[in-house]
Amino acid sequence: MEKSSISIQLTSSKKPKPQSDELAFGRVFTDHMFVMDYSVEENWHSPRIVPYQAIAMEPAAMVYHYGQTVFEGLKAYLTKEGKVLLFRPEKNMERLNKSNDRLCIPRVDEEFVLEALKQLITVDKEWIPEKEGTSLYIRPFIISTESYLGVAPSKTYKLIIILSPVGSYYKEGIAPVKIAVESEFVRAVAGGTGTAKTAGNYASSLKAQEVAEASGFSQVLWLDGLEKKYIEEVGSMNIFFKINGEIITPALNGSILEGVTRNSVLQLLKHWGLPVTERKISVEEIAEAHKEGKLEEAFGTGTAAVISPVGELIWKNESLVINNGETGPISKKLYSTITSIQRGDQSDEFGWTTEVSTVEKEKVN
Amino acid sequence: MEKSSISIQLTSSKKPKPQSDELAFGRVFTDHMFVMDYSVEENWHSPRIVPYQAIAMEPAAMVYHYGQTVFEGLKAYLTKEGKVLLFRPEKNMERLNKSNDRLCIPRVDEEFVLEALKQLITVDKEWIPEKEGTSLYIRPFIISTESYLGVAPSKTYKLIIILSPVGSYYKEGIAPVKIAVESEFVRAVAGGTGTAKTAGNYASSLKAQEVAEASGFSQVLWLDGLEKKYIEEVGSMNIFFKINGEIITPALNGSILEGVTRNSVLQLLKHWGLPVTERKISVEEIAEAHKEGKLEEAFGTGTAAVISPVGELIWKNESLVINNGETGPISKKLYSTITSIQRGDQSDEFGWTTEVSTVEKEKVN
Structure with a gap:
C-alpha cells in the first residue's frame, strides 16, 4: 500500500x-x-x-x-x-x-x-x-x-x-521495587505463546499479580513453567542480575518475550565493555549469590519503566535485599543513557x- | 437479583x-x-x-x-x-x-x-x-x-x-477422525490457565491446529507441557482410551479442562460396571498397547460432538490405526445414550x- x-x-x-x-x-x-x-x-x-x-x-x-x-x-x-x-x-x-x-x-x-x-x-x-x-x-x-x-x-x-x-x-525519580518469586502460577512455557505479545499471556498473569499485591509486593518474578527453577521475567518486563561483576539475563528460550529495551540494554552493556551473559539462571543461584554477598544489582527492563530496579526479592519467605534496597549504579546509568537517547538529549x-x-x-x- | x-x-x-x-x-x-x-x-x-x-x-x-x-x-x-x-x-x-x-x-x-x-x-x-x-x-x-x-x-x-x-x-452419522500427536506446541501447563475456559487457551491452540490440518489431520492430541510425554486433551475435547478392556482418561491435573461430557461419560461407564480409571497416561503407553493389539478404542468428549471417535493416531510419523478406523462399541453406546438423554428419548x-x-x-x- x-x-x-x-x-x-x-x-x-x-x-x-x-x-x-x-x-x-x-x-x-x-x-x-x-x-x-x-x-x-x-x-x-x-x-x-x-x-x-x-x-x-x-x-x-x-x-x-x-x-x-x-x-x-x-x-x-x-x-x-x-x-x-x-x-x-x-x-x-x-x-x-x-x-x-x-x-x-x-x-x-x-x-x-x-x-x-x-x-x-x-x-x-x-x-x-x-x-x-x-x-x-x-x-x-x-x-x-x-x-x-x-x-x-x-x-x-x-x-x-x-x-x-x-x-x-517514576513520579519521584527512579525507585527500587519489592518483588515476590512466584511459585504457583506460571506465565508461559516453551511451545506456548510466551514469546508473542498476545492477550492470553497477560490474562494468565493477573492472578499471580493480584496475590502478590495483596501481600505488599509490586510484581512477581516468573520462573520457568517446567521446573519452576529458572528465572524468566519480572511482571511484564525482562530481568537482569549483576553477580560478582557479571551481568546476566535469562536467554531467550521460547517462553520469554524478546524485549526491545532488553536488546538495547544488552547492546549498551557490551558497548561499555561490561561482562554480560545471556543464559539460564536459577533462583537458587540468585539466593546463593546473595548469601555470599555477590548479588550486586537486579533490574527489570521494559518500554513503560525503561529500567525498574529491584530492591528486594522474596523467595520461600526469605527476603533478599539487593544493594541495600537502593538503585544500583548500572541501573542508574542505563536509565539515564536510554532516556537521554530517547529524548534526544544525548x-x-x-x-x-x-x-x-x-x-x-x-x-x- | x-x-x-x-x-x-x-x-x-x-x-x-x-x-x-x-x-x-x-x-x-x-x-x-x-x-x-x-x-x-x-x-x-x-x-x-x-x-x-x-x-x-x-x-x-x-x-x-x-x-x-x-x-x-x-x-x-x-x-x-x-x-x-x-x-x-x-x-x-x-x-x-x-x-x-x-x-x-x-x-x-x-x-x-x-x-x-x-x-x-x-x-x-x-x-x-x-x-x-x-x-x-x-x-x-x-x-x-x-x-x-x-x-x-x-x-x-x-x-x-x-x-x-x-x-x-456428524452430517453422515458418527465417524472416526485422524489425529496427530502434537510434539512442538503446548496448549497449557500446570499453573497456567488450562483448567479455565478462557480465550488465551484457544488462541494458543490455533497454530498447532493449522499445521495439523495442512497435513490432513482433523485435530491434534495435546501432550503435557512439562515432559511432552503424557496425554492431556484432543483438540478442544477431553480424551478416553480403551486398553485391554480398561477405559482410561487423563486425570485432572491442573492443565486439563474439566469437561461436562467427560464427567457424564465417567458416570455412565461406572454405571455400566465397566472398569474406568482417571490417571496419567503416556503416548508411549498408547503406542505400546497398539503394538500389542490391546488399544481397542479411543474417543474425544465435548459439548459440540458429544463423542468423537479416533480412528487413527499419528505419532512420530507412525500410524496407529484404532479399531480398524471404525467407531467402537463403547463410543457408539455412549453417543447414543447421551444424545438420547439430551433429547428426552431415554x-x-x-x-x-x-x-x-x-x-x-x-x-x-
Missing part, C-alpha cells in the same frame, strides 16, 4: 488535553486513531485515520471468545528542540509480525504500519507531552473480528493504533531513534 | 430462521441476547434481554489487549413432545465461576445466570431446531470492558449470552436434564 492511500478524517471536536503533571498511564487517548481492515479477498485494506471512537462488533466476534489478538507498545518523545522521536520502532513492527505468525494472524507490511503510525502521530502531535519523563504511548493492536464461534483462525481482522499521553513512570550513536516530524514548540507547564 | 428484575426488550424485526438441514456451527444467531453489566460500585447489574446487536466499546477496552475473558458452551434440545431440555447446565455455571476465579473476574450468581439463560431461550424458543442431531448452542461469556491499558484486572465487565441454532456435528436416571419451557411443536423439515 502506498503512503498516500491512508485517508484522513479529522475530528470536529477536539478533546481537552491533560496537564503534563496529571498524566497517568493508558487512561487518556488522543483525538484520532488509525484503523485498517483485513479480509481474505482484499488482504489488509482501507487504511484510515479517523476520530478516536468506539468500535462496534457483533457479540460473536472471535476476539471476545478465542483471544486471537496481538499488540505492541512503544513511545514517541518530544525533544527540547521540538522534534518527535521514536525509539527503535522497526523492532516493534518486526515483533508484531512474529506475534502474528504464532497467532495465525496475517502478516502486515511493517514499513506501511510504521508509516501509518507516523502519520497518526503527526495528526495528533499536539498531544505529545513535553515534561521530562512524559511521552506519547503508542498501542498498535490487531483483533479477530469474524462473527463465528468455531475454534479456527478468523477470516477478518482490524489493526488499530491508539495513542495515549503518559506520565513519568547523541544517538546506535541509530536507535527515528524522527517523525517537527512539532511547533509549545510551552507546557 | 430477582428473576423479575430482568428487563425484556423484544426485537421489532425478526430474522428469517435457517432450515434445520442447512445449519452449521456458530454462524447464525437468534433474535435476542442477554446482557448484564458489572461495576465495582454496582456489582452485577442491569440484567436485560435485548435484540441481538453489535456491542460498541472503546478501542482501549481491556478485552482487546489483555484477554481477560471467560466463556461457557452448552446446548438446549427440543424433545419429540416439544419440551426444551438443558443438559447439566449447573455444571457450566459452576465452571464459569471457577474460570472467573482464575481470571480475576468477579463471580456471578450461578442460579441467576441460569435463570437468565432460561428466560432468553424462552424468548427465542422458536429458534430451537427440531431435527435429530440439531440443537440450540448457548454461549455465555464475560468480557473486560474498562478503557485502560494498564495490566490489571478490569473494573468493569459485561456478561453476554448469545444463542445459535446448530446442525448435527429416561434420565441421573437427573441430568432440566426442562426450560414448553415449545409449541412445529413441523420442521
